[in-house]
Amino acid sequence: MAITESDVRHVAMLARLALTDEQVTTLTAELGSVLGHIDELQRLDLTGVQPTAHPLAMTNRMRADVIVPGLSREAALSNAPESDGMAFLIPTITGAGEES
Amino acid sequence: MAKDRLAEVLARYEAVIGLEIHTEITASATKMFCGCPVAFGGEPNTRVCPVCLGLPGALPVPNQAAIEWTVLAGLATDCDIALASQFHRKQYFYPDMPKDYQISQYDLPFCSGGSLEIEVGDEGGYRTTVGITRIHLEEDTGKMVHVGGSEGRIAGATHSLVDFNRAGTPLMELVTEPDIRTPEEARCFARKLRSIWLALGISDCNMEEGSMRVDANVSIRPRGATELGVKSEVKNMNSFKALHDAVAYEIVRQADVLDGGGRVVQETRHWDAGARRTSGLRSKEEAHDYRYFPEPDMVPFAFDPEWVDSLACRLPELPDARRDRYIAAFGLPKHDAALLSAEYAQACFFEEAVEIAGADRAKQIANWMLGELAARLNADGAEIADTRIRPPMIAEIVALVEDGAISGKQAKDVFAEMAETGDAPGAIVEAAGMKQVSDTAAIEAVAAAVLEANPNEVASYRAGKSGLIGFFVGAVMREMRGQGNPQVVNDVLRRMLEG
Numbered sequence: 108m109a110i111t112e113s114d115v116r117h118v119a120m121l122a123r124l125a126l127t128d129e130q131v132t133t134l135t136a137e138l139g140s141v142l143g144h145i146d147e148l149q150r151l152d153l154t155g156v157q158p159t160a161h162p163l164a165m166t167n168r169m170r171a172d173v174i175v176p177g178l179s180r181e182a183a184l185s186n187a188p189e190s191d192g193m194a195f196l197i198p199t200i201t202g203a204g205e206e207s
Numbered sequence: 208m209a210k211d212r213l214a215e216v217l218a219r220y221e222a223v224i225g226l227e228i229h230t231e232i233t234a235s236a237t238k239m240f241c242g243c244p245v246a247f248g249g250e251p252n253t254r255v256c257p258v259c260l261g262l263p264g265a266l267p268v269p270n271q272a273a274i275e276w277t278v279l280a281g282l283a284t285d286c287d288i289a290l291a292s293q294f295h296r297k298q299y300f301y302p303d304m305p306k307d308y309q310i311s312q313y314d315l316p317f318c319s320g321g322s323l324e325i326e327v328g329d330e331g332g333y334r335t336t337v338g339i340t341r342i343h344l345e346e347d348t349g350k351m352v353h354v355g356g357s358e359g360r361i362a363g364a365t366h367s368l369v370d371f372n373r374a375g376t377p378l379m380e381l382v383t384e385p386d387i388r389t390p391e392e393a394r395c396f397a398r399k400l401r402s403i404w405l406a407l408g409i410s411d412c413n414m415e416e417g418s419m420r421v422d423a424n425v426s427i428r429p430r431g432a433t434e435l436g437v438k439s440e441v442k443n444m445n446s447f448k449a450l451h452d453a454v455a456y457e458i459v460r461q462a463d464v465l466d467g468g469g470r471v472v473q474e475t476r477h478w479d480a481g482a483r484r485t486s487g488l489r490s491k492e493e494a495h496d497y498r499y500f501p502e503p504d505m506v507p508f509a510f511d512p513e514w515v516d517s518l519a520c521r522l523p524e525l526p527d528a529r530r531d532r533y534i535a536a537f538g539l540p541k542h543d544a545a546l547l548s549a550e551y552a553q554a555c556f557f558e559e560a561v562e563i564a565g566a567d568r569a570k571q572i573a574n575w576m577l578g579e580l581a582a583r584l585n586a587d588g589a590e591i592a593d594t595r596i597r598p599p600m601i602a603e604i605v606a607l608v609e610d611g612a613i614s615g616k617q618a619k620d621v622f623a624e625m626a627e628t629g630d631a632p633g634a635i636v637e638a639a640g641m642k643q644v645s646d647t648a649a650i651e652a653v654a655a656a657v658l659e660a661n662p663n664e665v666a667s668y669r670a671g672k673s674g675l676i677g678f679f680v681g682a683v684m685r686e687m688r689g690q691g692n693p694q695v696v697n698d699v700l701r702r703m704l705e706g
Contacts, residue, residue: 121496123300160293160507168506172235172272175242177256183371184252194251194352194368197302 110139213455216462217389220427223435224387224454228400230379231347231418232276233410238375239346240267240310245377247416251370259346259375261305266504269294273377274317274508276409277344278518280379281318283403283525284339288515292317293507294344295499302369303348311380313499316343323403325395329542337396338384349374379409385424385435390454394447397421398549402526405551414445421450425457426471436461437471441485443478453478457485529554537561537569546577552591559598564605571605579622595629604632612636613643614693645692650683650699653691657682658703668704676700 115135119126126134177183180193189196235245241258257265281288295313321339326332350373355365381400387393401412401419412419426438441457444450456478461471476485501507524532526548533544547557557576561569580596587593604621607613613621613636621632621641628635636642644650657679658665668675679700684691 121298121300121498160501161503161505163506165506166509168268169271169274170242170268172237172270173242174237174244175256177241177243177254178260180250180252180255183255183260191368194370195302197367197369199364199366 110135110142212459213390216427216459219430220458220462220465221430221432222388222454222458223385223426223428223438224389224393225385225424226381226383226387226393226396227422227424227440228381228383228397229347229420229422230381230404230410230412232273232377232379233418234276234408235270235273235377237270239270239273239344239377240375241265243375246372247413247418249372251368251372254372255374259305260371261307267310267502269505270377273344275518276377276407277317277342277379278515279407279521280381280404280409281321281342282515282519282522283407284318284321284323284342284381284400286318286321286339286342288510289315289317289319290510290512290515291315291507292510294502294505296502297345297497297499299497301348302367303351303374305349305371305374309345309348310502310505311345311499312343316341318342323396323399325392325399326545327389327392327395335386335388335392337386337392340382340384342379342381345378345380347373347376347378385426390451390458393423393454394451397450398447399526402549402551406523406525406529406554408523408551414447417445420445423450423454423457425454425461427458427461427465436465437473439471439473439485439487440475441478442475445480449478449480452480452483453485456483460485526551526554533569537566537573539570539573543573543577547573550591556591556598556601560601560605563599564602568602568605568609571609572601575601575605575622579619583626594626596626600625600632607632607636611643611645611692613641614689614691616693617641617643617689641690643692644687644690645695647695647699650687650691650695651703653683653686654679654696654699654703657686658700665704676704679704 112131112135115131115138116126119131119134184190184192184195187195231245233245233247237243238245238254238259241256243254243256243259246254258267278288280286292312292315294310296308297311297313298308300307318339319341321342322336323339324334324336326334349369349371352368352370353364354368383396387396404410404412404419410418414420421444423441423444424438425441426436428434428436439457439461441453444453457476464471472487474487476487478485529548530541530544533539533548534541537544539547546553548554553576557569557572560572560576564572580591580594580601583589583596584591584594604618604625607621608615608618617636618632620639621635624630624635624639625632661679661682664675664678668679676697680693680696683696683700684693687696
């Protein structure tokens with residue numbers, strides 16, 4: 108499965124990455140070799156093999172519904188680039204997919 | 208929009224409607240993947256931690272209670288419960304999700320393949336079954352406030368404020384098959400689902416506060432066609448009426464587009480309750496490219512069938528069963544039984560009152576609840592839990608009327624006062640000296656005086672104008688300041704006039 112430049116641009120858009128043309132060229136080649144490796148795996152006969160949901164052979168790790176203290180608001184906001192002291196402050200959303 | 212316009216459109220087109228219903232599991236004490244408390248509102252960003260803020264290195268651990276509530280929801284709607292299940296990541300970029308992905312479920316939801324039968328319309332209505340594709344569990348998003356634009360909308364905003372208190376709240380999403388055909392069916396389905404969730408105790412299902420949110424996928428096709436039309440997804444309905452009206456609007460809008468030779472565009476549309484219309488949301492995003500993959504931070508689930516059976520034992524009596532029991536045990540009309548059983552808090556109120564007053568007075572209790580009490584709640588826009596009226600008060604007022612201590616009319620006055628003050632009916636009756644007079648001798652004395660004072664009317668009555676009985680009853684009641692037992696007054700007057 109060959110990857111095209113337009114695939115790379117599409118994925119970059121979904122990931123909100125602004126790539127230069129050179130980067131698109133480089134990444135098309137690099138991602139192409141990654142997918143080439145996946146292609147080799149795709150050719151394996153996996154009849155009767157269950158998909159691996161997780162590399163650890165564990166199931167059912169859950170917690171009880173019990174409140175534990177979280178962060179103070181001050182701590183929560185301390186690493187935010189901007190806040191109004193109560194909420195995270197973010198710039199205008201352009202090209203917003205939807206309104207809330 | 209005129210009702211007949213919808214009927215005219217539905218005569219030519221068949222509407223195909225599916226619902227997506229998100230319900231916050233407000234019964235859960237903590238969030239889906241961390242120990243922060245679940246609550247509504249509050250000071251922004253005061254119920255947050257590294258997990259629900261999506262800080263690097265924080266690891267989610269699923270809340271077992273939330274999974275159990277979801278399985279219960281599935282069992283109550285006839286779903287198959289998956290013994291092998293897991294969470295997936297759903298990627299999208301929006302600032303209300305701090306991780307830039309939402310932990311949700313993809314091809315292995317906890318519940319699938321269910322159904323729910325609904326009754327549409329009252330007596331003379333019909334039944335139809337709506338398939339339930341799946342119920343899965345995910346985390347709710349944070350809330351954003353857009354500042355600088357008009358009415359808090361994005362358009363024109365200079366910046367936005369993000370509050371993550373809600374982020375991570377357990378959110379159950381139910382998706383129906385496209386089996387719904389009319390706005391009324393959509394409303395009936397959502398109502399019934401809400402009554403079941405309330406009976407299970409999963410959520411407060413408050414549509415205005417957003418703990419239950421209903422989106423509708425709507426398309427239309429010419430009657431007789433088998434190919435599906437292009438659908439739109441309608442959002443932002445915060446009441447059952449809004450759901451009904453938005454779906455009705457959308458059906459007619461699509462018919463207008465098709466009738467005008469146009470094509471319906473697949474899009475998300477926003478219901479504006481004020482303008483009573485839907486409008487399209489411009490979207491530059493290829494919104495459905497979510498790139499799901501298994502959540503590597505959590506291991507999968509392998510459930511034991513016995514665990515599912517043990518949850519099934521926790522299923523309470525559901526609204527339909529409750530309704531049938533009210534009909535069988537108390538002889539309530541089906542309509543009354545359905546109304547009382549649909550709302551869990553109301554059903555509990557009713558049963559507590561019946562417990563006190565006795566099953567033979569259930570009908571009267573139902574009448575008070577669906578009459579005076581419902582009218583008052585409607586007028587105040589209140590819930591039954593908000594009023595000062597408690598079940599023992601309804602039981603007492605019914606007993607006062609049934610035992611003849613007060614008249615039906617007096618009871619209404621007592622009810623009004625009790626609703627204001629929260630005082631017991633007996634105390635109100637006592638204080639107002641409102642006791643009904645059923646004593647025949649006392650009434651006869653007043654009646655004799657009234658007849659004597661109105662000889663012309665007495666003559667007319669005796670000459671055949673029997674409608675004058677109302678005049679005499681009114682006069683006696685006035686003399687007795689409304690405290691005469693109307694039935695006894697009536698009997699006494701007839702006997703004296705005709706004897």
